[in-house]
Amino acid sequence: MLIEQENIENININAFQNDLITWFKNEQRNLPWRKDQDPYKVWVSEIMLQQTRVDTVIPYFNRFIEWFPTIEDLAEAEEDKVLKAWEGLGYYSRVRNLQSAVKEVKEKYNGEVPSSPEEIARLKGVGPYTAGAILSIAYGIPEPAVDGNVMRVLSRILSIWDDIAKPATRKVFEKAVRTLISHEDPSAFNQALMELGALICTPTSPSCLLCPVREHCQGFYEGVQNELPIKTKKTKTRDVQLAAAIVFDESGKILIHKRPESGLLANLWELPSVELHHSMQNEREQVIDLFNQNHNIKINLEKIIGQIEHVFSHLIWNISVYTGKIAFTLQESEEWKLVTFEELEEFAFPVSSQKMFRLYQEQLEE
DNA sequence: TATTCGTGGAT
DNA sequence: TATCCAAGAAT
Numbered sequence: 001m002l003i004e005q006e007n008i009e010n011i012n013i014n015a016f017q018n019d020l021i022t023w024f025k026n027e028q029r030n031l032p033w034r035k036d037q038d039p040y041k042v043w044v045s046e047i048m049l050q051q052t053r054v055d056t057v058i059p060y061f062n063r064f065i066e067w068f069p070t071i072e073d074l075a076e077a078e079e080d081k082v083l084k085a086w087e088g089l090g091y092y093s094r095v096r097n098l099q100s101a102v103k104e105v106k107e108k109y110n111g112e113v114p115s116s117p118e119e120i121a122r123l124k125g126v127g128p129y130t131a132g133a134i135l136s137i138a139y140g141i142p143e144p145a146v147d148g149n150v151m152r153v154l155s156r157i158l159s160i161w162d163d164i165a166k167p168a169t170r171k172v173f174e175k176a177v178r179t180l181i182s183h184e185d186p187s188a189f190n191q192a193l194m195e196l197g198a199l200i201c202t203p204t205s206p207s208c209l210l211c212p213v214r215e216h217c218q219g220f221y222e223g224v225q226n227e228l229p230i231k232t233k234k235t236k237t238r239d240v241q242l243a244a245a246i247v248f249d250e251s252g253k254i255l256i257h258k259r260p261e262s263g264l265l266a267n268l269w270e271l272p273s274v275e276l277h278h279s280m281q282n283e284r285e286q287v288i289d290l291f292n293q294n295h296n297i298k299i300n301l302e303k304i305i306g307q308i309e310h311v312f313s314h315l316i317w318n319i320s321v322y323t324g325k326i327a328f329t330l331q332e333s334e335e336w337k338l339v340t341f342e343e344l345e346e347f348a349f350p351v352s353s354q355k356m357f358r359l360y361q362e363q364l365e366e
Numbered sequence: 367t368a369t370t371c372g373t374g375g376a377t
Numbered sequence: 378t379a380t381c382c383a384a385g386a387a388t
Contacts, residue, residue, distance in 0.1 A: 046385095047385095048384090049383080049385095050384065051373090051383055051384085051386095052384080053373095053374080053375070053382095054383085056373075056383090088372090089372080090374090091385085092371085094371090097386080124387095127385060127386045130384085147384045148385085150384090167368085168367085197384090198383090204376090263370085264372090266371090310372095312373085313372065314370060314371075314372095315370095
């Protein structure tokens with residue numbers, strides 16, 4: 001904490017703010033959520049951008065605002081449609097938290113996104129970064145918005161060697177931002193730090209020769225810009241063996257299942273599946289037994305149509321994909337439905353299920 | 367605090 | 378091919 005305190009005193013704060021903000025105003029990308037400062041749109045964009053690239057978010061953002069133009073529209077929407085709007089974006093609890101928070105804003109705050117740090121931080125899905133981003137960008141309030149970009153950029157500028165993988169480290173950077181932030185234009189300042197991280201001060205091989213704040217950068221001065229930030233943490237993924245089935249009824253409809261309301265891919269639809277375990281039993285027999293035991297569904301498996309690998313951040317699914325027929329009359333419910341191929345479009349599926357549908361289509365074409 | 371939450375692009 | 382990682386939050 002002492003090191004960065006000394007380094008921050010080496011910075012000419014006014015010149016730094018001016019160089020950074022001037023660069024941002026000239027070089028910023030033209031992004032759909034920068035067309036106005038509607039707090040709702042800023043909010044939606046910030047949730048979508050969590051751990052997600054700008055290029056990925058753009059089409060999702062445009063469609064989401066088209067479907068749900070206002071807080072009221074989103075508050076009143078069916079959750080299934082909201083999840084459909086998020087289909088393929090990942091981290092699906094983000095959008096369920098967003099809708100929940102939007103309902104709270106509608107009811108408790110008369111539809112106006114609160115502008116106090118305490119109130120906005122209490123909303124579901126709004127953490128320290130998102131609270132600061134909305135407050136500064138939509139309301140011009142000088143609050144820190146410390147994301148991965150800001151930690152990378154400031155770790156270099158201030159030569160901060162704390163491990164940014166540790167949650168406690170964010171506070172170090174929030175303190176630095178409180179010292180550095182422009183009170184004239186907090187929105188431009190915060191966005192400029194992130195834009196600099198995205199365009200110039202990139203994770204590998206930063207473009208220091210193009211950097212508008214190079215002369216303020218302690219890391220560049222020391223020649224350590226490629227060693228910062230310090231980020232430990234290893235990703236240990238575990239393997240899970242699954243078997244999924246495309247199960248048809250007599251009329252050719254497909255059986256789909258709604259996942260539980262918490263945990264992985266919560267509330268999304270999927271092709272029914274079971275987790276396999278090591279056994280002397282052959283896989284085909286085990287799948288039939290597990291469908292019976294876990295789902296209380298009797299099926300006749302036809303054939304295996306292929307294997308699919310799907311990689312999450314923390315685990316890997318290896319899925320054997322079967323086709324089959326349902327061996328009794330199924331009672332449909334909130335959790336189980338029989339639908340036609342056309343009706344599949346109405347349901348939100350994770351990418352793993354979409355891979356299986358594609359695999360089946362490829363089989364048909366052979 | 368460490369882990370759980372997706373996905374697809376970059377290197 | 379494998380690893381990392383991108384505008385984080387909840388638990």
